[in-house]
Structures are given as C-alpha cells and as structure tokens.
Amino acid sequence: MSLIAALSPIRRVLGVTFVRQSRNVSHFTYQPDDKAPIEGEKQKMNMFTAINNAMDMALAKDDSTLLFGEDVAFGGVFRCSLNLKNKYGGDRVFNTPLCEQGIAGFAIGVAAMNVKAIAEIQFADYIFPAFDQIVNEAAKYRYRSGNTFDCGSLTIRAPCGAVGHGALYHSQSPEAYFAHTPGLKIVVPRGPNKAKGLLLACINDKNPCLVLEPKTLYRSAIEDVPLGYFESPLGQADILRVGGDVTLIGWGTQVHVLRETAEYAKRKLNVNCEVIDLVSILPWDVETVCNSVKKTGRCIIAHEAPVTNGFGAEIAATVQEECFLHLEAPIQRVCGWDTPFPHVFEPFYLPDKYRCLEAIKKVIDY
Amino acid sequence: MMQNISRNTSKLLWRNAGIKNYATEATFEVNRPYKLHRLDSGPSTTVSVTRDEALDMYRKMQSIRRLETSAGNLYKEKIVRGFCHLYSGQEAVAVGMKASMREQDNIISAYRVHGWTHLMGVSVAGVLSELTGKKGGCARGKGGSMHMYSKNFYGGNGIVGAQVPLGAGVAFACKYKNNGGVCLSLYGDGASNQGQVFEAYNMAYLWKLPCIFICENNGYGMGTSAERSSSNTEYYKRGDVLPGLWIDGMDVLAVKEGTRFAIDYVLKNGPIVIEAATYRYSGHSMSDPGTSYRSRDEIQEVRQKRDPITSFKERMLETGLATEADIKKIDSEVKKEVDAATALAKSDTEIPVSELTCDIYSMNQEGDVHGLTPDKKLKHTTLKTAVNL
Numbered sequence: 001m002s003l004i005a006a007l008s009p010i011r012r013v014l015g016v017t018f019v020r021q022s023r024n025v026s027h028f029t030y031q032p033d034d035k036a037p038i039e040g041e042k043q044k045m046n047m048f049t050a051i052n053n054a055m056d057m058a059l060a061k062d063d064s065t066l067l068f069g070e071d072v073a074f075g076g077v078f079r080c081s082l083n084l085k086n087k088y089g090g091d092r093v094f095n096t097p098l099c100e101q102g103i104a105g106f107a108i109g110v111a112a113m114n115v116k117a118i119a120e121i122q123f124a125d126y127i128f129p130a131f132d133q134i135v136n137e138a139a140k141y142r143y144r145s146g147n148t149f150d151c152g153s154l155t156i157r158a159p160c161g162a163v164g165h166g167a168l169y170h171s172q173s174p175e176a177y178f179a180h181t182p183g184l185k186i187v188v189p190r191g192p193n194k195a196k197g198l199l200l201a202c203i204n205d206k207n208p209c210l211v212l213e214p215k216t217l218y219r220s221a222i223e224d225v226p227l228g229y230f231e232s233p234l235g236q237a238d239i240l241r242v243g244g245d246v247t248l249i250g251w252g253t254q255v256h257v258l259r260e261t262a263e264y265a266k267r268k269l270n271v272n273c274e275v276i277d278l279v280s281i282l283p284w285d286v287e288t289v290c291n292s293v294k295k296t297g298r299c300i301i302a303h304e305a306p307v308t309n310g311f312g313a314e315i316a317a318t319v320q321e322e323c324f325l326h327l328e329a330p331i332q333r334v335c336g337w338d339t340p341f342p343h344v345f346e347p348f349y350l351p352d353k354y355r356c357l358e359a360i361k362k363v364i365d366y
Numbered sequence: 367m368m369q370n371i372s373r374n375t376s377k378l379l380w381r382n383a384g385i386k387n388y389a390t391e392a393t394f395e396v397n398r399p400y401k402l403h404r405l406d407s408g409p410s411t412t413v414s415v416t417r418d419e420a421l422d423m424y425r426k427m428q429s430i431r432r433l434e435t436s437a438g439n440l441y442k443e444k445i446v447r448g449f450c451h452l453y454s455g456q457e458a459v460a461v462g463m464k465a466s467m468r469e470q471d472n473i474i475s476a477y478r479v480h481g482w483t484h485l486m487g488v489s490v491a492g493v494l495s496e497l498t499g500k501k502g503g504c505a506r507g508k509g510g511s512m513h514m515y516s517k518n519f520y521g522g523n524g525i526v527g528a529q530v531p532l533g534a535g536v537a538f539a540c541k542y543k544n545n546g547g548v549c550l551s552l553y554g555d556g557a558s559n560q561g562q563v564f565e566a567y568n569m570a571y572l573w574k575l576p577c578i579f580i581c582e583n584n585g586y587g588m589g590t591s592a593e594r595s596s597s598n599t600e601y602y603k604r605g606d607v608l609p610g611l612w613i614d615g616m617d618v619l620a621v622k623e624g625t626r627f628a629i630d631y632v633l634k635n636g637p638i639v640i641e642a643a644t645y646r647y648s649g650h651s652m653s654d655p656g657t658s659y660r661s662r663d664e665i666q667e668v669r670q671k672r673d674p675i676t677s678f679k680e681r682m683l684e685t686g687l688a689t690e691a692d693i694k695k696i697d698s699e700v701k702k703e704v705d706a707a708t709a710l711a712k713s714d715t716e717i718p719v720s721e722l723t724c725d726i727y728s729m730n731q732e733g734d735v736h737g738l739t740p741d742k743k744l745k746h747t748t749l750k751t752a753v754n755l
Contacts (some may be wrong), residue, residue, distance in 0.1 A: 071589060074658075097559040097595045098526055098587055126525065129562070165447040169524035322436055337722060337744070338735055343448060343510040344499040345722045 026164065026216070027352040028256040030191070032223040033240075034116040037197055037232060042224040047217045050078045050192035050225045051157075054199040055118060057229055059088045062116055065203070067093045069103060069120025069157075077122060078159060078218050102154070104130035108138045108208075111154035116203055124160035124212055125169040131177070138208040139183030152206035157199070159215035160188075161253055161351055162304055166215075167343035173252075173305040175281045179211055179314065185209040185234055186281040188252040192223040194279065197232030205234060212281075214252040237285035239292070243272030246298040249289060249315060251278045254302050254351065268357075270362055281311055284287055289315065290322045297328035298363040302351045307335035329366035332359040391416045392685040396620035397677075403603045403610030403639075409627035413619040420678075420687045423465055423618055425696045427457040427675045430481035432704040433490050435531065437497055437511075441652045445712060446497045448510045453481040455647040458674035459582055460485055462621025466629060470541065470547035473540075474520035474533045476511040476554060478582075478593060478646075486519035491707035500714035507717055517753045518547075526562030527553060530579065534566040537577035537637075548576040548632050550625075552556060556587020558601055565635065567605045574636035578628045581641045582615065587648040590658040602641035609635075615644030616674045645672070676690075724749050 036042055045053065059065045067081060073095045075082040082297035096103045100121055107119035121127045127134075132158065150214040162171045178186055185207050189195035195213060202209035240255065241262050248258040256275045262273035274292050278284055293299045299319050301312035312333040318330055334351040342349050393414045400408045415423075432452045440446040452562045453460070456478070464485045468475070475482055483493050496503025497511055501613045504514050516520040520536060523529040533551025540547035553563065560583050570577045581601040585592055602610035609631075613624040621642060628638050645668045648658030656665070682688040723735040723744040734743030 046567075074589070095590065095594070098556045098590075099559050099561060101561050102559075128525075129560075165449075167448050168513070170449075339723060339726055342508065342722065344507050344716060345719070348719055348722060 026220070026243045027162075027347070027350050028222045028253055029260055029261050030256050032191060032221075033193055036224055036226050037193055038226050038228055039135040040226050040228045042226050044222060045192050045225040046219050047189070047192045047195050047213070047221045048078050048080045048219065050196040050223075051199060051213065052082055052084070053225070053227070054196040055084060056087070058116070058118070058200060058203045059084060059092065060359040061229070064114070065092070065116040065118065065227055066110065067118045067120070068096050070096060070122045072120055072195070076120065077168060078215065080157075080218075081120070099129075100126050101129040104133035105137065106127060107154055107156065108133060108141070111138075111208070112141065112149050113153035114153055116153045117155070118162065119154070121156060121158040121200045123170055123215075124158040124174050125172045127156075127158055127174060128155075134178065134184070134208070134210070135181045139181045139302065141183075141208075143183060150206070151208050154208040155199070155202045155211060155281050156209070157211045157213060159218070160212040161214040161216060162341070162346065163216045164346065166341070167346075168340050171304075171341040171346070173212070175212055175251075176305055176309060176311045178274060179282045181282075183208070184282055186212065187234060187279060188212045188214065189217075190252060190255040190277050190279070191217060191221045192225045194232055194277075195208060196225060197230050198234070198279070198302045200229065201231035201234050204231060207339075209234075211253070216253055220303065228341045232279070235280045235285060237279050238277045239274060239288065240277055241273065241275040243274040243296070245272045245296055246300060246363060247274045247276060247289070247292040247296045248260060248300050248302065248356070248360075249276045249278055250302045251281065252304075257351070257353050258302060258356060261353045261360065264353060264357055269361065269364065270358060273360065278315075284315070285320055286322070290319060293319050293323045294326045297326050299323075299327070300332040300334060300356065300363065302334040302356055302359075304336050304350060306338045307333055308338050310335050329363035332363055334359045381516060389417065389686040392420075392687050394681060394685075396614065396617055396623065397617040398614040398620070400558060400624060401602065401612035401619070403600075403605075403612075404607070405609045405611065408611060409620075409623045413623045415619060415622075415687070416616075417687050419465065420682050421692065421696065422714055423461050423622075424675070424678060424682065424688070424693070425700060426461045426464070426485060427618065427678070428697060428700045429490060429704070430457045430460065430484060431675060432700050433484060433707075434480060436494065436704050436708045438648065438652065440494070440498060440708065440711070441740050442713060446511070447499070448512075449477070450497065450511045450652040451478040451650065451687060452646070452648040453478050455668065455674070456582060456584060456615065456644045457481060458618035458621055458646050458678070459615045459642045462618040463580075463625045465618075466620045466625035467550070468547075469631070470518075470540070471550065471629065471738070472518045472520065473550040473552065474523070474529045474536060475524060475552035476523055476529055476557065478554075479514060479522050482519060483514040486516045488514065488516050489645050489705055489707070491710045494707045494711035495714050498711045498714070499716060500711060501717045502710065502714045506721065508721070512627070515738055515753075527557040527563055530555065530560070530563045531566040531569075533579070534570045534637075537570065537575040537632075538573065541574075541576055546633070548629050550578045550580055552582055554587060555581060555583040555592045555601060556584065556590065558604060559596060563623050567608055567639070570637035571605075571608050576632040577637045578625075578632055578638045579608070579637060581639070582644055583641050583647045584644050586646075586650070586659065588654065590755070591659065593616045600641070602639055605637070605639035608637050608639050610639040610641065612641045612643065615642035616672045616677070618674055618678050636753075720745070720747070721749065723747070
C-alpha cells in the first residue's frame with residue numbers, strides 16, 4: 001500500500017469502508033440549542049454545571065430530597081454535585097460505600113417512603129449489580145402492590161456513553177436493557193438545557209426514572225441555561241432540524257453527530273434531513289417519529305450501543321408497523337458493532353458522521 | 367525494626383574477615399507480627415531465605431517499580447490512554463505471594479495488575495505494549511491496562527469486586543479436577559464492601575474450597591479512606607467464620623511466609639481471608655494526583671520508613687546476602703530491560719482493523735458479524751488459542 005494510501009483516513013478492508021478518526025479529535029461537534037426552554041436570566045453553563053444547578057434547585061425546593069452515591073460528597077467524579085454537601089448538609093448529600101446493588105436497593109426503600117431520592121451510579125457500566133433492584137423492585141413496585149406503594153420518588157443518574165478512552169467499562173450505553181422494563185422511565189439529555197430540564201422533571205415525576213447522561217458532554221457541551229426552574233417534558237421527542245427527505249433519529253451525543261451529518265447531506269447531496277432527538281427512551285415519542293417518517297418516507301436510526309437488540313430495533317419495528325406504506329426504503333440502523341466496547345478500536349466502532357452519511361446515500365438511492 | 371541474624375551465619379561471615387564474604391542464606395524476623403482470626407496458630411515469624419531467592423525477589427520488586435514508573439511516564443506523554451492504575455508501593459505483596467505460589471496455583475485480581483501480569487510470565491515489553499495498545503501486548507492491545515491475562519492468571523478485571531466470586535469458582539475447579547492447585551482471589555479495601563464478596567466467602571466455606579481471599583488494604587478506595595467506607599476495617603475478620611490472617615504487606619518475607627502458610631491451610635481446611643496491609647504511592651489512577659485526600663507527608667513517611675524495596679535491600683546488605691555491587695548490577699539490568707521495553711512499546715504497531723471482530727465467540731456459527739449498517743458485515747476470526755483448554 002503506498003504511503004499516501006496508508007495515511008489516507010479512508011480505507012477499504014474486506015469490502016467495508018473504514019475511516020480512521022484521529023484519536024485526539026472528538027467524533028462529534030457539540031451544537032447548542034437555538035432556543036432556551038424558558039425566558040428569564042440565563043448563564044453560560046456546561047452540562048455538569050447545569051446538572052449541579054438542577055440538583056441545587058431540587059434540594060432547595062423540597063426538604064425531603066436526598067442525593068447520594070459514590071464520592072458525591074466532595075463533588076463527584078464529574079463535579080455534578082459540587083458544593084451541594086456544604087450547602088445542604090451531610091445528612092442530605094452523602095457518600096455510599098462501593099456497592100451498587102446496595103445503593104439501588106437502599107434508594108428504592110428511601111423512595112418508597114416518599115422521600116425524593118437522587119441516587120448516582122458512578123458509571124452506567126457499573127449499574128449491572130443494581131439491575132435486579134431496578135428491574136425487579138423499583139419498576140414493579142406500584143404494579144405488584146396494587147398501587148399501595150410506589151417508588152416514584154426515585155431518580156437514578158448515571159454517566160453513559162463513549163468518551164474517547166473509556167474502553168470496555170467506562171463507555172457503555174445500557175438504555176436497551178432497561179427499556180425492556182415496563183414501569184421505568186428513561187431519558188438521555190443532549191446538552192445542558194435538556195440535562196437540567198429532564199433531571200428536574202424526573203425528580204418530580206411519580207415514577208422511578210433513570211437519567212443516562214453522556215459523559216463526554218459534561219465539559220464540552222456549553223449553552224445558555226436559564227437560571228429559573230423548568231422541567232422538560234418526558235416522553236416527548238424534539239425535532240431539531242426540519243427536512244423532507246430523510247428522518248434521522250438519535251439521542252445523547254449521537255444527536256450532534258446526526259446534526260453534522262444533516263449539514264453534510266445538504267451540502268454534498270442536496271438532501272434535506274429531519275433530525276429528531278428522541279430524548280426519552282421509555283416511554284418514547286412514537287407519534288413524533290412516525291409523523292416524521294410518514295412525511296419523509298426514509299428512516300435512519302443511530303446509536304452507540306451494539307446494533308443487535310439496541311433500542312434502534314424497537315424503533316424500527318414500530319416504524320415499519322405504523323408507516324409501512326409510506327416507506328421508500330428499508331429502515332437503516334447505524335450503530336456500534338456487535339462486540340464489547342473496544343479499547344483500541346473505538347474510532348472504528350462508533351457510528352460516526354461518515355457512516356451515517358453512507359446510510360443516507362443508501363436510502364436516497366434505493 | 368528488629369533483625370535477628372542467625373548466630374551461626376554471622377559467625378561464618380565475619381570469621382573470614384578481610385574479604386567481605388557473601389552469606390548464602392539468612393534468617394529474619396518479620397517486621398510486624400501476624401494477627402490471627404479463628405486460627406490456633408499462624409505462619410512462622412522467622413523466615414529463611416537463600417541468596418538467590420532474595421536477589422530474585424529484589425529484582426522482581428525493582429522491575430515492577432520501574433515498569434510502573436515507565437507506565438506513568440508513558441501515560442503523561444499520552445502514549446498510553448484509557449486507564450492506568452499503578453502498583454508502586456505495593457510490590458511486596460505480589461512478589462511475596464508469587465514466591466510461595468506453585469506451578470498449579472492460580473491468581474485473580476482487579477485492575478492494579480501490571481506487576482502481577484509480569485510475575486505471571488508476561489515480559490515487561492508485553493505489559494508495556496499492552497498499555498500502549500500495540501500488537502506485542504499480551505492481549506494484542508485489545509485489553510489495555512485493566513485486562514491483562516496469562517496462564518493461571520485470570521486478570522485483569524474492571525468491575526470492582528466482580529473477580530472475587532470468579533476466584534472461588536477457579537478454586538472449585540481446582541478441587542474438582544484434583545490438580546492440587548489453589549486460587550488467590552485478590553481485591554481491595556473498597557471492594558470489600560461489595561455483596562458478591564460475601565457470597566463468595568459463604569460458598570467457599572460451605573464447599574471447603576482451596577480459595578485464599580486476599581484484601582490488599584492500601585488504606586484508600588479511590589479517594590475514600592478505609593475508615594469512611596467500611597464499618598469494620600479489620601478486613602481479615604470480615605469473613606466471619608472463615609479464619610483470617612493479617613500480614614504486613616510491606617515486608618516481602620512476611621508475605622512470602624504468610625502465603626506459604628495459607629496455601630498449606632486451604633488445601634486441607636477450606637478458605638482463609640488474608641489482609642495484606644500495604645500502601646500505594648500514586649493516586650488511584652493516573653487521573654488522580656493522590657494528594658487531595660491524604661497529605662504529602664503521609665506518602666513521604668511511608669516512602670522513607672516502610673518502602674518495601676529499600677527496606678528489603680537494607681536487610682540483604684546488612685546480612686551479607688547481597689553486596690552493593692550486586693544491587694547495582696540488578697538495578698542497571700532492570701533499568702535497561704524496562705528502557706528497551708518502553709522503546710519497543712512506543713515503536714510497535716497496532717493490530718489491523720480486521721481484528722475488531724476477532725475472538726468474540728469460540729465458533730462463530732451465525733456467519734458474519736453485524737455492524738454499523740445492516741449490509742456491512744465483518745468476518746469473525748479466531749486468532750489466539752485459549753490457555754484454559
């Protein structure tokens with residue numbers, strides 16, 4: 001292979017085109033929202049500051065609110081809980097030992113007593129010992145007790161998603177495992193405004209909620225965030241870009257990849273993409289998505305989690321059910337490969353803008 | 367620190383004065399006595415070691431220290447990415463335990479394992495190349511710092527505490543296969559509060575498994591001190607009915623003798639819980655400076671008074687087991703080896719992209735591996751033969 005070819009970022013191996021992303025450059029560029037959710041005084045904040053602000057407001061609003069998890073007292077490994085212990089005291093903001101199953105079980109018990117519990121799992125990759133508690137205890141509490149008890153006051157927050165160097169156990173996106181559980185609500189914010197609004201909504205919501213925060217956005221996502229109290233509606237998707245040719249659906253970090261892809265598609269292919277941030281994984285906004293696909297006739301879903309049985313599969317199944325006669329091309333899923341999240345292969349693993357663009361080409365040319 | 371040099375040995379030494387003679391063997395008292403839990407008797411407090419054994423242990427500890435320093439430097443240069451948890455300060459635990467392990471024994475630990483990987487047979491170059499993600503690495507660069515493996519060494523595990531029940535399982539298999547082996551199942555003071563650790567204790571006790579549970583208590587679980595995380599900081603007693611043994615983890619000879627005792631014990635009686643009291647100089651990982659939750663004075667004090675390598679070196683010199691020249695020779699050989707390995711780790715190449723879908727399954731019956739878009743499939747290949755077959 002010639003030197004130029006070897007250095008080329010695009011290579012074909014076994015019939016598959018690979019693009020080598022530079023390790024030192026993100027695969028996405030954060031794009032802030034055009035409009036703030038409410039009027040009023042705003043401040044430039046990154047995502048962890050917005051989350052900090054949300055928890056500050058939640059702790060102030062209701063005396064019964066608690067925040068706990070591993071290392072939250074000093075501020076948290078991602079600084080989401082900075083200063084909260086100093087402000088509200090160690091009996092409301094406190095550290096737990098290293099025991100996820102214990103944290104979740106304990107949080108469910110606290111919530112069952114109608115105390116607003118915000119439990120932090122340090123990384124979504126560590127949530128699996130707590131899986132039994134969340135799925136079997138939290139999600140089913142109201143149903144199995146015939147509404148005698150519920151743990152609606154429970155909110156679990158966990159940083160998720162690829163971060164560039166996370167490898168197997170600091171990069172996972174576990175939303176699909178939990179989406180399979182009726183009784184839970186799951187949301188994934190795309191930036192500071194959404195992070196604050198969704199977190200406040202979840203804390204107030206009368207059902208156990210799981211907030212998966214893409215960790216790579218904690219510092220890099222900066223936006224003007226209103227200082228007032230606001231909640232973002234759960235179960236509602238956001239249309240970020242209107243277009244008539246293809247519907248692109250994603251959540252979290254992937255939304256920014258799709259926005260960039262939509263720009264490319266307009267410039268290079270003259271294709272107008274409609275970009276939807278699903279926002280809420282459970283319940284998900286079937287109406288917005290299907291209305292969009294009925295309009296465009298083409299649907300591409302992208303997510304970091306492995307393709308087999310990722311949440312894209314659920315969306316694809318429902319879309320083909322509801323929009324069958326409107327579809328101009330098969331629904332495409334641009335996702336992570338079916339391997340554990342790799343260490344050295346991360347740039348090849350992620351569903352970046354080049355691959356999303358290829359999918360757009362496919363559905364347009366179908 | 368008291369040293370009782372055997373009278374006979376020292377007489378032999380100094381009788382032929384003029385030329386400073388080597389001693390071929392020396393006997394020492396352990397620095398701190400063992401503490402026992404539900405044990406009538408414990409390991410011997412006097413430990414004999416030959417010159418060769420001592421030099422070997424010194425070399426191994428020094429290799430680990432240098433290799434960890436190099437890893438830290440590579441990380442700061444951004445040549446190593448991801449995670450990097452350094453073992454500097456804790457060398458005596460791994461080296462002392464390995465000195466008593468036999469061919470058929472197994473070990474599993476968490477993620478602070480660069481030293482263990484080297485002791486279990488991977489060259490320094492293999493460890494450093496794994497850190498830099500190159501093909502010379504022991505997992506071909508696919509695992510990185512936290513996922514290194516070799517024969518009888520089950521890793522290299524990322525999830526805290528999850529390796530402990532695995533260790534019990536390995537011990538069960540040893541007993542089932544009747545191969546006379548034991549399993550050393552290591553975890554830290556932070557992990558000791560995981561529920562699955564207690565599940566493993568219970569199973570091991572009921573089924574009398576040859577499992578040695580070892581809590582490497584370095585005083586901190588990331589930034590949380592043992593006192594703040596654990597209701598009972600006497601980790602060797604946490605096994606409740608399981609007998610326990612506290613060992614000074616900075617004294618390589620105490621660790622060696624304690625492990626010898628434990629291996630002998632578990633083969634006859636069932637599990638034991640060891641607490642090795644040790645200390646790490648670096649932070650939890652390279653993202654942690656290690657000074658926000660403890661004072662620099664504390665770290666300095668341990669370095670000066672309890673460093674496992676310098677204290678063992680002094681003992682060797684005082685008893686004549688080794689001379690300054692011997693030590694210098696080993697130090698320079700180790701430095702050369704680590705420097706060469708570092709250069710190799712930097713210059714080696716990464717594995718090709720085709721290995722993305724390599725070794726996912728044992729026999730891929732489903733055809734090609736699904737990928738980013740439905741029509742883009744990759745071939746599954748099998749490259750390495752498992753060592754546990």
